[in-house]
Amino acid sequence: MGMYAAFLAVAGLIVLAFLGVQAAGLHFLFGALIPYVAFLVFVGGFAYRVYLWGTSPVPFRIPTTAGQMQSFDWIKPNRFDNPSNGFGVVVRMILEVLCFRSLFRNTKSEIHEGRLVHGSEKMLWLFAILFHYAFLVVFIRHFRLFLENVPGLILIIESLDGFFQFGVPFVYLTDIMLVAGVLFLLARRIVLPQIRYISMMADYFPLFLILGIALTGILMRYFIRVDITAAKAFVIGLVSLKPVSAPEIGVIFYIHLFLISSLLVYFPFSKLMHMGGVFMSPTRNLANNSRMVRHINPWNPEVHVHTYAEYEEEFRDKMKQVGIPVEKE
Amino acid sequence: MYNGGKILLGLIIFIGLMASPFIFGLGKGDAKPTPSIDTPEIKAMAKKQCVEPKEVMKTEHMKMLNDWRDSVVRDGKRLYKATDGKEYNMSLQNTCMKCHSNKTKFCDKCHTYVGAQPYCWDCHLTPKEGV
Known part of the structure; x- marks a missing residue:
């Protein structure tokens, strides 16, 4: 159910952009106003979401302990899977963010010959990392259209990406990887009954949306080409805050742009916030030092205590009178 | 916080x-690039038109050059029939660059601007300009 709804929603966005640009001629609305608003919603929403997370107290140390904790000197601790200091946490976070280490430990359980067996499952990790890095390279590559003088580094990335020099213009390897990654992540939710059972519209929608963005981009580069010089001039107009209406660029460009705007607006309100959330997850970014450092819950109410010293101070005379021993004479 | x-x-x-x-x-x-068509050969033309109309050339020239290369190098066919019926010799150096003899002021303008790195001149001789 959610799958069809998500698909229809993305199809609807495409039709909306097509009609808005082709039939109604709203080039400025779809080309400039909506992207500006989307960008502001994205950055503002992202920052606000992170701020909300930042204001949530984390009173206890709750790291997932995936290895031997720091203990006696003669027991070897696992420094990175159960870090007890800041350095270990930094390494753990780097491994998590750059290598998806926790996903690498993904397992699956199956009934084999009547018995439940557990085994390692690396495909999800493989396609997830393929997808994320391909997306990152595609994102970085796009800066050739956002910066007036293209930096040499971006040209190098671009030529490496088109290394095999097939197709016109050269087919980018990351285009293929990105689509392969999304299709795997999508197929997983459609084909596997267990995963399908727990998948909702919010799981399918971003996948269809990213697939739409990738496919419109691929169409625009290899099949329904647009005047790329005019497109870059238009984008430079956007980032230099001098937006213009550019009806000479093909409608596919506006569909691509509108889908990206939709993604940006959707981002802060969705599971995609794992981009910021991975840095904020207390099960990863806290050192397991509960037994070395006393952590005081920051929202504990102030408790008025009456220590024994104060008690004795108050009742010393009476205690002496009835012969109760006191610490201080 | x-x-x-x-x-x-x-x-x-x-x-x-x-x-x-x-x-x-x-x-x-x-800095929107303005590729120059100010060459003696183009100036001498009565009707200033490329092999195909300008709008088509803008988006399709890379594909056309690739098709030309395949046709010439693999099949040995050099005759290109344009959509307006005119016939051209498929050749980068003898047809394209005859009119567009100003590579740095024509080709490179947009290619540099958008960061496109075509490999034409890996094999072809880079034309000498200002001759």
């Missing part, structure tokens, strides 16, 4: 990265 310093630092880096195209883009936007 708890651990406010680290979170704010992260947010500032994030917003800085996101805003970087705007920061670099400020005051820019006037």
Whole structure:
């Protein structure tokens, strides 16, 4: 159910952009106003979401302990899977963010010959990392259209990406990887009954949306080409805050742009916030030092205590009178 | 906010990265390339038209050059029949560059602007200009 709804929603966005640009001629609305608003919603929403997370107290140390904790000197601790200091946490976070280490430990359980067996499952990790890095390279590559003088580094990335020099213009390897990654992540939710059972519209929608963005981009580069010089001039107009209406660029460009705007607006309100959330997850970014450092819950109410010293101070005379021993004479 | 310093630092880096195209883009936007067709050969033409209309050439020239190369190198066929019926010799150096003899002021203008790196001149001799 959610799958069809998500698909229809993305199809609807495409039709909306097509009609808005082709039939109604709203080039400025779809080309400039909506992207500006989307960008502001994205950055503002992202920052606000992170701020909300930042204001949530984390009173206890709750790291997932995936290895031997720091203990006696003669027991070897696992420094990175159960870090007890800041350095270990930094390494753990780097491994998590750059290598998806926790996903690498993904397992699956199956009934084999009547018995439940557990085994390692690396495909999800493989396609997830393929997808994320391909997306990152595609994102970085796009800066050739956002910066007036293209930096040499971006040209190098671009030529490496088109290394095999097939197709016109050269087919980018990351285009293929990105689509392969999304299709795997999508197929997983459609084909596997267990995963399908727990998948909702919010799981399918971003996948269809990213697939739409990738496919419109691929169409625009290899099949329904647009005047790329005019497109870059238009984008430079956007980032230099001098937006213009550019009806000479093909409608596919506006569909691509509108889908990206939709993604940006959707981002802060969705599971995609794992981009910021991975840095904020207390099960990863806290050192397991509960037994070395006393952590005081920051929202504990102030408790008025009456220590024994104060008690004795108050009742010393009476205690002496009835012969109760006191610490201080 | 708890651990406010680290979170704010992260947010500032994030917003800085996101805003970087705007920061670099400020005051820019006037460098839209204008490829020059100011060559003696084009000036002498009565009707200034390329092999195909300008709008088609803008988006399809890379594909056309690739098709030409395949046709010439693999099949040995050099005759191109344009959509308006005219016939051309499929040749980068003898047909394209005969009119567009100003590579640096024509080809390179847009290619540099959008960061396109075509491999034409890996094999072909880079034309001498100003002759």
